[in-house]
Amino acid sequence: MNHKRTLLIDADDTLWENNRFFEGEILAFVALMKKEGLIPDRIEKVLREREIANVKYYGYGSRSFTKTMLEVYKEACSIEKRPVENRLIELISGAGERTGNYPITLLPGVEKTLPVLRGKNNLILLTKGHEKEQLGKIKRSGVSHYFQHIRVVPEKNESIYRSVIEDFGLDPEHTWMIGNSPKSDINPAKKAGMGTVLIPYHTTWAHEKDEIFENGRETVVLEDFSGLVGLF
Template structure:
């Protein structure tokens, strides 16, 4: 603990996917299977992956997030590559590739359950996740973590207005709030824009659309290696 100041009485707001439990790694396994299945005659895997990312970006803006939107993106990417509509057989093939998304069990990050028990004794804990409501709720229920949080919110998008709304809804000064997550784009940057502090815990499997540059000189952002490191600061 030497050289580290532990804070008390803070409002800690936690991201869910890829912060409390693994998520995107399952999507990436499906993408890897999709790239093999497509087997394009002229484009390599990296080129197909870039096309899929463009399709995902457009669909996220128009339709949000989650397995159903991801499945839609796979289908649209396939049709773009083949330059024709997918057949019924091909659509079933794509759906079979994505079966793992539905069957995937929630796998908590190491130390999450134990750390939340400790943190809940000193701070108010909130949960903020984005995505398709039913799908996110299923994961929240399966995690067996909800009892640690004062409230859990599922929102369609995370931006600065979302964090301003959260602080207002729960009546806390943004300067006393900390957004804890793995996504620069959805967790760290918009929270900072709303006047909150943030804790960045990187995940090597973070979705490419969640990447963004962080200012290492920003003193309002803590950079930690793993989730249990929170206990040294809070």
């Protein structure tokens, strides 16, 4: 498929809203813990740090997020010498599940830009996370038919990008990665020799922040998804 240019496109916070659902549930969790008097002065910091630390044990997505909230809740109970309550376990589990099942809202320009890009390029959707959860979102998005291939990976690092190049027979010179995360979409793709386009999202999870790696092809920065039409 290397007769045309290939665009690898990220999904969460590039094609549709994602991080804001997690942010909403974090704030609700913090409010709940404060109401219950559970380490109110530091609960938010503990949760945010634990969420990032737990990625290497639980991966990404709603299951990991739920486990982390439950873990932090149980620890707070132990610190405050309080019993773990089922009603709170249920509330927290329900909140976590919602982050895997939210309705998909496409970001500005996505709907009209994908068919234009599809006409002139090979499109591959490349997203990281829990496979079933990501495939569910892709299905709900209604844009899966624009992509020749869809790949869900557990992590986005240089070796994953190299295996994508290998598996699809791509030429890195004519391959571009497009996404919102410097850490997952831009830097490792650049290290694998691809071109990169960063489309920043209004809120970025702390885990995804990073300085742009400067030793490679220039990274194009766009305001929104429709800017891709002028490039490709």
